[in-house]
Amino acid sequence: MFTLSEENYLKAIYHLESGSEKGISTNAIAKSLETKASSATDMIKKLSEKEVVFYKKYQGVTLTDFGKKTAANIVRKHRLWEVFLVERLNFSWDEVHEVAEQLEHIKSPKLINQLDALLGFPTHDPHGDPIPDKDGNINAVDKILLANLTKNERGVCVGVHDSSSEFLRFLDKKGITLGKEITVLEKEDFDDSLLIEIDAEKLSISKKIANNLYIQK
Amino acid sequence: MFTLSEENYLKAIYHLESGSEKGISTNAIAKSLETKASSATDMIKKLSEKEVVFYKKYQGVTLTDFGKKTAANIVRKHRLWEVFLVERLNFSWDEVHEVAEQLEHIKSPKLINQLDALLGFPTHDPHGDPIPDKDGNINAVDKILLANLTKNERGVCVGVHDSSSEFLRFLDKKGITLGKEITVLEKEDFDDSLLIEIDAEKLSISKKIANNLYIQK
DNA sequence: ATTATTTTTTAGACTTGTCTAAAAATTATT
DNA sequence: AATAATTTTTAGACAAGTCTAAAAAATAAT
Known part of the structure; x- marks a missing residue:
């Protein structure tokens, strides 16, 4: 233990x-x-x-292998609790981290397995990060940073790199949530900012933002 | 803190x-x-x-008053988590204590208030113990020990005094759960055992059991 | 009322996890 | 390659929470 x-x-x-x-x-x-x-x-x-x-x-x-498995199990718990908080207790995705940091240390295999079932065996947490299974294996998604898309490329927002409250609240404000389709309309050379289309609206995105958003093509 | x-x-x-x-x-x-x-x-x-x-x-x-309120809040959390474990995660009433002992220390007012709402603002935990409200007030039930009922008296099982796994599993085995109606048919003088009726069946109950079951008349 | 017993407190030690300051090893620079 | 800068480790200290053993106070018994 x-x-x-x-x-x-x-x-x-x-x-x-x-x-x-x-x-x-x-x-x-x-x-x-x-x-x-x-x-x-x-x-x-x-x-x-x-x-x-x-x-x-x-x-x-x-x-070690044992260490990896042990660590993955903690991450598994953290992310399952995050899903629970957002989907069942009306937390927003920028509020869950601190509480999940506490909940991830609760020791009870039954608790976490039942929670998994209650939530319908989710594969990703509210930030798009994959939830390891009981053996510590994760389902890697082939996501790339929004900043690496080229002009006229399109993809679905599947995750965030920075999951600080500030960044997440910024995304909420701009209407950027997981599952949204994003198209790159322009790439500005002088500041590396992007003009994107989301929900049929045009939006200008800074380099910093584009480097923190994961897209699946 | x-x-x-x-x-x-x-x-x-x-x-x-x-x-x-x-x-x-x-x-x-x-x-x-x-x-x-x-x-x-x-x-x-x-x-x-x-x-x-x-x-x-x-x-x-x-x-102190502050101490009472603080302690009641911990008990509140413990009992709300117990309800959650039993009603949402398929735990049985003899399995919840250990896990609730951990969960009660999680610090997040929002978490506990939302959990309360999710569960429909329960007033009692799976063992019949009252759940303190946010201010630490509890709704005292006027329950008495089964052992204190007299012959032919009747009441509803509303709680347990001893909530050890062993005792709770014993009750499960005998079909005694909260909400069941119990009638005292006989009281044996020599060993203080009781003959009770529950679910239209006769059952002999030792003094020890009768001293650990709460009844509301 | 004076012992005897029990309860409670104190004193000092130990463990876990942390820190600062200094020494040792590694890496970078000229 | 020798020196400078950085990283890592060691040594010793500290706070929290616990323990044992002994002293002090309270309670019980004669």
């Missing part, structure tokens, strides 16, 4: 690993958890003892 | 207070939390600093 702190480290390492080949540095972990490198080193040693990470001094960490 | 440990102490004191007039002793608290008296003393001091209990050395503790 893992402590709350251990689970948070595992989750951080899990997220950092998906997006880099090599081992995850102590600093990267510390930064992601808003703690100090020395604290991270301490915890890494504990996780290594518990055989959820491989660790060699000065060379960062990698999750 | 209170730590997990502080919340558990508050809840224990709250439960111990309902059933005694005076202050709650250090030992009683320690016993109820399966810890040592010295640990209880330490925590009592912290709770006293936070003004949730009145405390004078060697004289036990009493909850």
